[in-house]
Amino acid sequence: MLLKFNGRVALVTGGSSGIGKLTAVRFAEEGARVVIADIQEKAGESVAKLINSGGGDAMFIKLDVTSEEDWLNAVDKVIEKYGQLDILVNNAGIGDTDTIENTSYETYQNVVNVTQNSVFLGMKSCAAELKKTGNGAIVNISSIFGISGGFGNSPGYAAAKGAVRIMTKQAALEWAQKGIRVNSVHPGFVETPILGEADRKFLADATPMGRLGQPDDLATVIRFLASDEASFMTGTEIVVDGGYLAR
Numbered sequence: 001m002l003l004k005f006n007g008r009v010a011l012v013t014g015g016s017s018g019i020g021k022l023t024a025v026r027f028a029e030e031g032a033r034v035v036i037a038d039i040q041e042k043a044g045e046s047v048a049k050l051i052n053s054g055g056g057d058a059m060f061i062k063l064d065v066t067s068e069e070d071w072l073n074a075v076d077k078v079i080e081k082y083g084q085l086d087i088l089v090n091n092a093g094i095g096d097t098d099t100i101e102n103t104s105y106e107t108y109q110n111v112v113n114v115t116q117n118s119v120f121l122g123m124k125s126c127a128a129e130l131k132k133t134g135n136g137a138i139v140n141i142s143s144i145f146g147i148s149g150g151f152g153n154s155p156g157y158a159a160a161k162g163a164v165r166i167m168t169k170q171a172a173l174e175w176a177q178k179g180i181r182v183n184s185v186h187p188g189f190v191e192t193p194i195l196g197e198a199d200r201k202f203l204a205d206a207t208p209m210g211r212l213g214q215p216d217d218l219a220t221v222i223r224f225l226a227s228d229e230a231s232f233m234t235g236t237e238i239v240v241d242g243g244y245l246a247r
Contacts, residue, residue: 003031004227009082011035013065014092016043018192022219028056037063065092065118071125085129087226090119091141095157111156115165135179137226140168144241172235181234183225187218188241208243230243
C-alpha cells in the first residue's frame with residue numbers, strides 16, 4: 001500500500017498531547033518519520049515510544065518554542081538524524097481567559113510569545129530545510145478566535161491566533177514559488193488540555209453540532225494539508241468547528 005508520507009520527515013510542536021499527539025501518530029501511520037517537539041519531556045518521550053513500538057519511526061526533542069536557540073538546535077538534530085525536513089506543524093500554544101481589564105501585561109506577553117512568536121520562529125528556523133525538499137509543507141494551528149471575537153475575553157489568545165492566521169498568508173505568498181506551501185487550521189472547541197477547567201457543556205452547547213471536537217478531527221485535516229493531495233493549496237484557512245462560525 002502506498003503511504004502518503006513515505007520518506008518524509010515531519011516535526012510537530014506541542015506533540016506530547018492533544019491535537020499534536022494525534023497528528024504525530026497519524027503522520028507515522030502514513031509512513032512519515034516524526035519528530036515530537038515539546039517542553040514536556042516525559043509525555044513527549046511516551047508519544048515517540050508509542051509510535052516506535054507500533055513499527056513507526058519517531059524521536060522526541062525537547063523544545064522551548066519561544067527560544068530561537070532551541071529552534072535552531074532542534075533543526076540541527078532533525079537533520080543529523082534524518083537528513084531532511086519536509087513538514088512543519090506549528091501546534092504549540094497556550095491561552096488566557098480574562099477580559100482586557102483583568103489581564104496582566106505579563107500574561108498577555110506570555111500568551112503571545114508561546115502562541116504567536118513560536119510560529120514565526122518555527123517558520124524562520126525551518127525554512128531553509130523545507131525549501132531544499134522542493135515540496136515542503138507548513139500547517140499552522142490558529143483558532144476560530146483568530147477569526148472572530150469569540151466570547152469577548154482572552155485578548156492574548158485572540159491577538160496571537162489572529163496573527164498566526166495572517167502570518168500564514170504572508171508566508172504562503174513569500175514561498176509560493178519556492179517550494180513551501182503554508183496553510184492554517186482553525187479549530188473550534190476541542191477536547192484537549194488547553195481547555196483546562198472550561199465548562200465543557202457550555203462549549204458543546206455553543207457549538208451547532210452539539211459536541212466538542214476531538215483531536216483526531218483536527219489531525220485528519222492537518223494530515224490532508226501536509227499531503228500532496230493539497231498540492232494546489234497555500235495561504236488557505238480551514239475551519240474545523242462544528243459549525244460555530246457559520247452562525
